[in-house]
Amino acid sequence: MIKRLFIFMILALMAVIFFNLASNYTENTSLSKLGHYYVEKGPLEIGAPNLVTAVVVTYRGLDTLGEVTVLFISAAGVGLLLRRSRRKQDIDSQDRDNRAEESKNSHKPASEIVETATELLLPMIILFGIYVFMNGHLSPGGGFQGGAIIASGTMFLLLALPESHISRLMIAITESLSGFSYVVVGVLGVIMAGGFLDNRFMDLGTYGELFSAGAIPLIYTFVGLKVGFELSAVLDRFRQYDQNEDTDSV
Amino acid sequence: MIIEDFDFWLGKAGYFSLTLLIVTFYGLLVGAFIDRTIAKVQGRIGIPYRQPFINILKNFFKRTAISHGVMFYLGPVFRIAGGIGTLAFIPVLYGSEMFSNFSMAGDLFLVIYFMFFGQLGMALGAGESGHPYAAIGIARGLSQMTAYEVPFVLAVISIVIQYDTLSITQIVAAQQGGWQNWTVVTNWVATLAAMLAFLGMMGYSPFDIFLAPQEIPIGPPTEFHSAYLGLMQLNRALFGATKLVLFMNLFFGGATSWPELMIKTLLIYMVAIVVGVAFPRFRVDQGIRFFFKIPTLIGIMSIVYVQMMLVA
Amino acid sequence: MVVTNTIIDVLLQPLGIYVLALGAGFLIPLFYRVRRGSGVLVFFAALAAMAVIAGLNLLAIINGAPAIDIETAGIKPPFSINLRFGLLEGGFVLAVNTVALLGAWHYLPRLKQQAASLLLYLILVMGINGMVMTRDLFNLFIFIEITSIATYALIGMGRSDNVLAAGFKYVMATSIASAFFLLGTIFLYYQTGTLNIDDIIMNRDLIEGPIGLIATLFLLTSLLVELKPYPANGWGLDVYETADSGIASLISVGVSAGVFFALYKLLPLMDNYLTSIALIGGLTFLISNLIGLKQENTKRLLGYSSIGQMGLLTLAVALLKQTDADAHLPLIVGGLFVNHLFAKAGLFWLAGIVNRKCIGEWSSGVKRSEVLLLGVLITALVGLPPFPGFWAKWELVMLLAGNELFGWIALILIGSLLEAAYLFRWFSYARQQDSEQPDDAPAEASFSFMQIMPVTIAALLLFITGYGMAKTMHVASPEVFLPLVAGFAMWLIDRSHGRLKNLPMLAAVAVGGYLLTNDLEGINRLFSYLLVGGGILVSIAAMYRNDNRRGFYPLLTVLLLSLATLLRAQTSLEFFFSWELMTLSSYLLVTLGRNGVKPALTYLLFSLASAYFILAGFSVAYGATGSLLLADLGNSGDSVAIIFSLLAAGFIIKMGGFGVHIWLPGAYAESDDDFTAILSAVVSKAGIFGLFIIAAHLGVRSDIGLDPGYVLGWIGILTATFGALMAVFQEDIKRLVAYSSMGQLGYIVTGMALMSHLGWVSAMYITVNHFLFKGILFLSIAGVILRTNERLMYKMGGLIKNMPFTFTFVMIAIIAMSGVPPLSGYGGKWMLFNALMEKQWYWITAFAFFSSAVAFLYMFRLLQTVFLGQRKLEHAEIREAPMILLLPQMVMIVGIMVISAYPKLLIDPLSAAIDPWIANTLVWQGTALHAHFGHWNAPMIMAVVAGVFMIPLILLSLFALSMKIQKVEQFNIVYAAERPRRPEETHFAYKFFAHYDRAIGFTVRPRATAFWNSVVEWSHSAGASLRIFYNGNGQTYALFVIMYFVGLFLFNGGLAL
């Protein structure tokens, strides 16, 4: 109880600090230096109407590459954490049967309505995801958002059909290749344009069209695929660990 | 160098031999006198004056048939060499080139340190005899020695400060011109400290436990006999007299003639005797503690005293 | 072709590090699926390439190329993200990548089980690179997160239960820290409108008001917390303790390095908080090392050490900034960093290989090579020469001194001492049962060779960087490094067998010593005879043992030659370098003794304390004069007294002065018997040389208000007195002589303290004398112990019959020591007393007399109980000591005799060497030396004594020896009317001076030991109470993180808002 009180006091002090922040905050009435530059020059330099995209993909492309990396390593980390140790396999195999029994009981097979709906909706969700990342430079959205939508499709699938199989191999290949391609695109930027991750080594095209803004659609495609598959992989890991039926340990 | 100064050495050696003879003879005589005095105090008749001489002669002419080893053999030699050497470094009579001995070789420190020479060698010899009493006696004697050295050294430092020299000859020189110049008058504190130390140094009661004449058959010399013993007895007389001469030189104005020397030293000796017959014996640790208390305090005061005196 | 070349060009740029790491990282799972080996190959190729790229670019920059700025997106910063690869960045990146490569080698058996772990490791390293190189605040955040997440995952790879819990705590704490970073970033953006760090720094005026303060503190808290400051670091410790050594090492050195660099980058924003940063760093350094004392778990111990080192780095960088000493950054921060990097990583790997939970368990089954590496790495970590940490610490301390930041110096030195204490305690465990180990079995050896290789390389890199730093500091002359090189050469032949190894060692020391010292002059030259010549003389005796003595000869080479370099040191740095080298090698030599490890630790700690006092003294001198030259010490103005005191304290500790002597008996007693002789006769003289240096440069050439010389005189004489008193009560022969050594050195200290010509001559004369008689004594004792296998004196006795030569030598040595005329001891005492009286130090004179009287007690005891009295029955058959032991003793006997009879031979050169410092006051009249008070005619005394000794001897021979003498049977004595049967009954030896003990033994009850024990006790319990915060609860740790922020806020003016 004393501990709680103490925590409360510390957080109260934090609150005082935050109050200081908020009370001294005044809303911006004009853009910051950076923002001003991006809004003014961005459309012409990068050729993407969606300035957030321009910032994300090009101006702060290294961030985005890092972000992709973060996601990649979280997926790998989750995989690593939730792998089945070889040592424990023997022990586990003893009670595997019991567990399998239990899991069958706990996961009731989905009803036909759900199954049908899934089959119907899933392609649409994925298609929507692709739309979102392909149009990232034009409208709100982008690789991450699109990827997330695709992953939500996977989530949907896993909820509706817990027994469905997701190909690890496919995930791995897509993940790796799209990631690698992203890096290659970045390097192409150095060689053929102004710097690493410069999107302008491809033609900027017509402002506002789908295939414009240089390599942004390309990059967003890779990002979208990568994000989608990685998030799917994470979800899949949790499911498999939960079900304890995984025999495949990467 | 020694060859070049052959005459010097020969002369010195000759004179020193004379000194040695006189002092030894005197030492033996005094020893007998003291023994008789003590006997009188205790209501006995005591030994005749010739007794010490007879003892030594007898021992020297006794045959020895055994040896405990080389060191046992060398022990008495060390002992007597210590006694002779100490005397050799002390000027016996003031103003007499003849009886100044080898005092040009060193100063008061030399004498003080050389006094250990005989004791160390003796201790080694006694040690080799393998008799535990010898070792015990030495252990006690050495311990007591560290204790009485303290007031003695303090007193010595005091008079060195007073006379600004370490040379015994010059210390004596500074005391010439009447009794009022003697250290015992000018620096009575130091003399008091030194005389207390003197009690321990002479090995009479109450500080005679290391010899322990009653219980342990004469302590360190337990196993010695015949000529060995003779040498030691000789040394006891010689060394005792030497110490008296030293005290006389340092504190009582020295002597310019043999009779003066004899009277003064006898009187100094009497201090030890009087105390000796009047007091019972200390255990060795009590003795040590005694020296570390009052006498040391007096010694410290003597240095303070002499510094104040010099300032004033 | 062109394209290929262009690609290669791109990849060779620092940017290539990212490209390769990410490209390989993304592809590793694929390769791994195809074939596991190819995945591993790609992994290693990428890591190696990262190191190579960093190396090439750094090389270019060192050769004068400008710092590389990498812009991305083809847009100029601040509108795009840019990276910088300058000198510091390059150094950090190269070091981290190298250690990561080695770490991967170590970690491979576990890493290669999973593709994921391979790629995580790779990307983790890349993340660290990014943290170092990026110049964009938000990008920095991303790299921090990349690093963190990869770390989390690799921690989670561990399979034990604890590691998961620890990992979760780690995630909790660092995620809060990251949140702070993000908040700070966004509010800085709010105020400055930019994210580029350079741009923010340029516009830092815009950071103002409460928002600016809070935003900056958010950033600061976040980075500091990631560096694991006390007490908000329990989560880090738990991970260090539980995680695999591979990842723990990378967190300790890699991740911390990245965060540290990030902090460094942002420091320009934190000008107002430098004091806070320095305080936090300093406290963390001090406290974590204090708590480390209490730690038994190997890896957690390393954790405390890691945290401490990062604290030190933080402290250093903050203070450097505060003092505008950016120019020193590469040397100080770089040196400390590289040192920590390789040493700590190596230690973590070693801990992983040896795999013992507690440091106590290292005492069995640890291979020799592992112990060796442990020793090297710990030595480096503690900052001993020749490793980078030594140079960096020196620079740091000097710099702080130049700015008069002495409090910080004290903190750093105390912390370092504490760190040394627990690290070397660990080493002690590892050393303990070392000797019982057989050599590694060959089959196992090749496997362990591969395992141990990364650690070995780390150790080698430490040597190389250490040498490199020495070069940059212009002290890397061949002379300075000669001891190490010679020692290394000896180490190469150390595997050969037998006593003949001594010969090349003697040759090496002779040649090396000659090269080093032949151009010396004055007192240094005299010392060189004593230290090098004397060292060789005593070392000859080492051949009496024919066993392998692994390590003995190389270390002895280093020791003796470092004494030579000590003598030729011109600057305080060279002096200190040699001093530390001497300390270290002598410490290791002590550990070679039978039970030497524990006392050696005490010895080392006191020696290090001594070294740190010396360092402090030199630093104050540097602060006062701005010069490192020893000759300039005297120009220190007002600081002379304090410099003198500090340096004197250092040397006194090293010589075992009164109160700080408790290391001495143990170290002397438990060393190898012949090494004790070297330690006492030779090595202790180094302290005297040091005293001479300060006495000459500081004591004479300046008038000091309060007379530190007088204090020193008292310390010396108390040392002499109590050394002698304690020697009296010893039963162990080596301890007895050890205490005697302490006492004799006390006289020398007093002599030096006199600051008069006669005083110095006496000190030097006693020094030479002490060399001679202590050399004899310890070598004789070595012989006795060799023959009897005993060290307790009451178990010996009567050995004069078996070992007459040894007895004679001991006797002469003892007479020479006691000061009884006519041997050399008297001369020393005479000069000392005269000098004391001239100086009017009467009380000290009295004490000196007393102590020399007490000395008779133990000297006699030594002779009596060992050589005289009754011989033990089992010793009836033992032989005289071997010739090789007696030979050096004979030479020294001759030496004693010569300087006894003709002291002028020695005093004249001494006097001439001292004359430049203090004008000669000695008056010679023929062979007699006259001082103010007394006179001393050594040849005459010798002649008289010879005469008075020979005459009775001849007389006695005539009287007694002419008879037929019969040797007495052993027990043929009259003993209480019994004839004893066994020597034990009558050999009076045990508690020989019991009565003396009753009388004044109370003065020598081990108060000093009790005091130091209570110091140890106190620091341990302080450590224990300081670690109560680590209750193991992740929420508490998270709370500490928040409290850190709140605390910083309040401390830095938050209250005023």
Place this chain on the structure above:
Amino acid sequence: MNMLTDFPISLIVLCSGLCLILLGLWGMLTQRNLIRIIIGFSLMDTGIHMVMVSIGYVTGGTAPIINDAVAMNEAVNRVVDPVPSALVLTAIVIGLGVTAVMLSFAVRIHKTRKTLMIDKLTESKW
């Protein structure tokens, strides 16, 4: 002074964000269940994102997409700052990654220790 300028819209978001952060921290510090702690973290993370977004708001601005709705020449005065939006995007993804790793830790801890209580996980200390 009307309510709007006195208490601008972004300040509301900012304050809500800060409150969320405090709530999240409270959860992280007081809840013993690992899953709840993770939820606390998510709350805090979301709070930070809200703060970030609020910082980028420019009075009266609209989404920074330069198309028919916002002409290029007057865009500077009409759109909000795109930078925080871009940053928050990245921050979300990172938060997601951390959450995923934390969750997998929780799952593993539950598997091996059969507990989710953080105060049961205190075996390494001191």
